Structure formats: C-alpha cells, structure tokens
Amino acid sequence: MPPPRQNILEIEGLTLSYRARGAVVRAMDGVNLVVGDGEAVGLVGESGSGKSSLARVVLGLVPERVSRIEAGRIVIAGRDVTRLTQAEWEGVRGNPVAIVFQDPLSYLNPVMQIGRQIAESILRHTPDLKVAARVDELLELVRLPPACATAYPHELSGGMRQRALLAIALACRPRLLIADEPTTALDVTTQAEILALLKDLRQRLGMAMLLISHDLGIVASACERIYVMYAGHTVEWGRTQAVFGYPAHPYTIGLLKAAQAARNAQGRFATISGDPPNLAELPTGCPFVPRCPYAMAECSRAMPGPFDAQGDAGHTVRCWRYHETASGIAVARPARDAG
C-alpha cells in the first residue's frame, strides 16, 4: 500500500542488536513495518525471529544495557521516538501505544489486586475519571466479573488473567494495541475466546492493533495486513489475502505448506525442513539461504529487495526469485477463522 490513512506506527529499516555473553545477536535487521490508524496488522514468524523484540522496542522496553538500535527509525503518531530517553518514553507508553504480553501470570504483579493494577493505568492517563466506576467498566469490557477487581492474579484462570492484562492496556486508551502472542499460553477454547474479544474490541474502540503470533490461522482471521518475519528480517508483507493466497517468499510458502500438511495430518506442529537460524552467526545476504529450495549464489551476497510482488498493491517481498515462486505455487489461504 501503504494505507491511505495516517500511520500510528512506522518502522523503517530498523536494526536492533543484543550483546549477550560476548556474542552479538541481531534480533531485528532492516525491519520495515507500518500500522495505519485503526488498522489490524499481523506479524508472523517462528519463535526467535524477533517478534517480541519488535513489540518491545516500539515502547522502549528492550533492556537498555544489552541492546542497541544500530540503524533505522521508529515513528509513532508522526513523532520520531528512536532515540528517546527512558523518561521521554513514559510519554509514549500506554498512550498512544499499549501492549499485552504473552504469559499472563508472570506479567501481572502477584501481590497487587487486579482492580488496582487497572486503576494505575487509569490514574496515569485519565485521572479525571471516577476510577472505581471506570475499573468496573473495563472489567465488563473484557468480560470479567466485577469481583475480579479485588482478586489477585493467582486466583484467576489463564484466560481471565489474559483479559485482566488486556483491561490494563485498554485502560490507557491506546490508539495502537500491540498484542504479543496473546493466546499462546492458553488452551484452544480460551484462545478462540480471547481472539474474538480482541477483534470485537478493536472494532468497537476503533484502535489499531499489531497482533503478533507464530500461528498463521490466528493472524489470518484477525488482520487486514500481514508481515512475515524470518531471523530478524521482514521478508514479505501485504494484504492478508495476497500474502496467504499468493505467497512470494519461499519462507512464507514453506510456512503455509507446513501448516496445510499439519492440518491434513492432524499433526501438532507446522515445521519447515532445516534448522531455525542461529541469530549470532547469520550468513551475509538472505538469512533463509540454508533452508531455501530456491537459493542461488546471488542470495548470499546481499539481502534482496524489497520488491513489489505482482498482483496486489502493497504486496512486498524480499526475494530475488519472487517472479518464479509466486507464479509457480498456488497455496490455498488458510480459511480457518479461529474467532
């Protein structure tokens, strides 16, 4: 595209590295990502591909000492936030951008009542409201019983904790909600409930959402546009129908095929052949080369693209051979609607 509305989030060529025990890990490398106001965008990729790093760096929540933004910029609601200090980040966190983390138990304060944890968000961002009434309102919004206000996290089920975490984020009245694998820690039924709730709330509140998951079905059902991430690189993005209907990057193709095979075989896991990459020792060029059936000498020289894939406007891919891959393979887009 990019979408015809104002963008709440723009990430341009962002490179983020961690320094851990001597080794330098590039969790994000030249990442591009845009979320329009009110838009639902998905980010998929296997675990370790840098999704959570992306979610956190957008809020200045990557550990200061061991991480460094080496290149690129982050723009939130038109403001360049790439080099903010911790104190300045406080003006971004919660509003306009809020986040829901993956593991709902460890991300809730174990010794503080849920209502109090929600109230903190309210007091920070909309102190003029009647706090108690607003807490009740938020609990109702995420479909938790009012009694949860005085409950402690360990007294709730996994699904209820995830709703509580959602209420804490929504209490900040964000324009963009980042949900980092919000359903991964939950059982299948609860997953579907939370996902339906997210979709419903996003539309009702008119906020943008960046939904992060390793599960293709989840992002496909909830998002208008999709980014596919591999080893710290965004390798393909575009409208959901385009990316999943006519995938152009060999990695996306592999993911979709594996997902299809897993569905057919009732298998538990969708995997592609080859080992997941070691981010500390990435080859130069395209990181997918060691596992790529289309790899050629050119691929190891430099990361290709981005190129406009044919067919759909805004469908972008970072692969030299996108003509061949896109025309040669037709993968049915996953029709599953988990909601």
Next chain:
Amino acid sequence: MRGYLLSRLAWAGPIVFCILVINFLIIHVVPGDPIQALVGDFPTPPGYIEQIRHEFGLDQPISTQLGLYLLNLAEGNLGFSFANRQPVLGLVLDRARFTLLLMLQALTAAAILGVVLALAAAPRAGSLYDSGITALSLIGFSVPIFWLGQILVIVFAIKLRWLPAQGMISLRDTPTGWAAVTDVLWHLILPAFSVTIYYVAIVARVARASVLDAMSQDFVLTAKAKGLSRRYVLWRHVLPNALIPVVTVIGYNFGYSLTGAILVETVFAWPGLGNLFITSIGNRDYPLLQGIFLLTAIAVVIANVVTDVLYAALDPRVRSSYGRNA
C-alpha cells in the same frame, strides 16, 4: 488470614512444648547431681535441697517429674537464682526489656536503612555507587561487633568524651523524669550504633539481591508499559515484591541477632539478657541459664510466628493456600 494464623499457632504449640521438654531434660544431662545443677554452686539455706527435691519430685518417675516441671512453669516458677538472690523469671524479664530496647531499635533501623540503601543501589547495579554500597556492607558485617564497639568507645567516649562508654544510666547523679529518658538514650547511642551497622549491612545485602531479582520480573515490564515513572514502579511494584524475602531473612535470623546482643552488651556493660547470660555462665548459675534459654527459645518461636504473619500479609499467594477468605 485467620486460618493461616491458626495454622501458624498450631505449629508453634508443639515447638514450644518440645523446648520445654528439652529444657527439662537438660537438668538431667548436666553432669552431676540434678539438685546440685538446679541449686548451683552456692551455699543454700538448710532445707532448701529437700524443698527442691519435693518441688520437682526427683524421687518420682521421670514422667511425673516432667509433669511437675511443667506445673511449676505454669505457675511462673523458673527456679531461684542464688547469685542474684532473685526468682529467675522476674530477673530474666527485667533484663529482657533492656535487650529489646537495644535490639528492636537496631533491627527496625536496619530494616529501613538496609532496604533504602538497596533500593538506591540495585537500579544502578554495577555502577560506582552500587559497588560502594556493596563494599560497605561487606565491611559492615565482616567487622566484629566487639571490635567496632571498642573502637567506638576509644574514639567517642575516651578520646572525644562525647558519649558515655558503659552502662545504661549515669551513676554519679541519678536523673529522674524526662532527664532519665534522655540519659538512657545518651547511653544507648554507641551500643545501638555498633550493632545496627552490622544488621544494616546484612539487610542491605539481602535486599539488594531481592530488589534486583524483582526488577527483572516480567510484571515490571507491564508496569512500565503503562507509562508509570521509574520511581513509581520501583516503590509500588518492585519494593512490595522484594520485601517478601527480606522480611523472611530478618525474621528467621532473629535468633542469631541475639548473639549480637551478647557481644555488644558485654562490650558496653549494657544490663540486658546477653550480659546476664555471660555473668551467669561465670557463676555457673544453672537455674538462671535455664531460664534464659527457655525465654529466648520462646522469643525465637514468637519471632518466627510474627515473621510468618508478616509474610502472609505481604504475599496473597501464601494467604490463599489457606482458603480464599481465610
């Protein structure tokens, strides 16, 4: 909370009983005649030995003796200290007040100061400031209390003559009323300081580690992600979680802190239990020693119950394991 409290008290009951029984058995383990042990090395009034023999029923089976012993305790009869010419119970309780005056203020000051130092140091872990506090706390609890005490006496009492070197009250002129209170406080400064330093060092070390641990927890990220300030997150999210292990360590080490009392009371001739303990060893005053053992053991049990209650007050997960509304 009530269920929790009851369970803690139910735990303390048998422990106290065991302490009583062990204390009883000590009489029989001490080498020599138990009567001699009970009476000590002091010339006794004629007939007293018979009185003791009768009181404790030493000619009867051991179970009956235990019963009699417990009965005596129930009446508050812990024996008589001939060295001090007083009943043991009154003497021990009297001196315990002064030890509590010294130790409770030291532990309270240490808890507050140690935690504040840790809160200042942990967020700057690895900085010069943090290393400085770590080094100071290392020195703080490596320096022997009695040595520090003597240095303080030499500097502030003997050289500078700012503070009294020994005792709890001035002997030359005995002040009354408000002046008596300030006089005691004046005497308290040096001993309190030397024992407090030690506890501050211990608490600061434990607290620094648990603040660091709490800071690395995931929920801190949620709190920051709301846009809360660093300082707010530290005081309202990190601290309440970090306090849980700190309270446990301080509370469960209450018994050890009594050894500190013995040392500092000896150096400063502070008339507390520690001092009494040392003199009663010198006097081989067995009834008194027994009384001190008994009461300190019970004090440690009480400290543990109080710790458990504080622990539950700080951590709702502990309360919950005893029922939602317990």
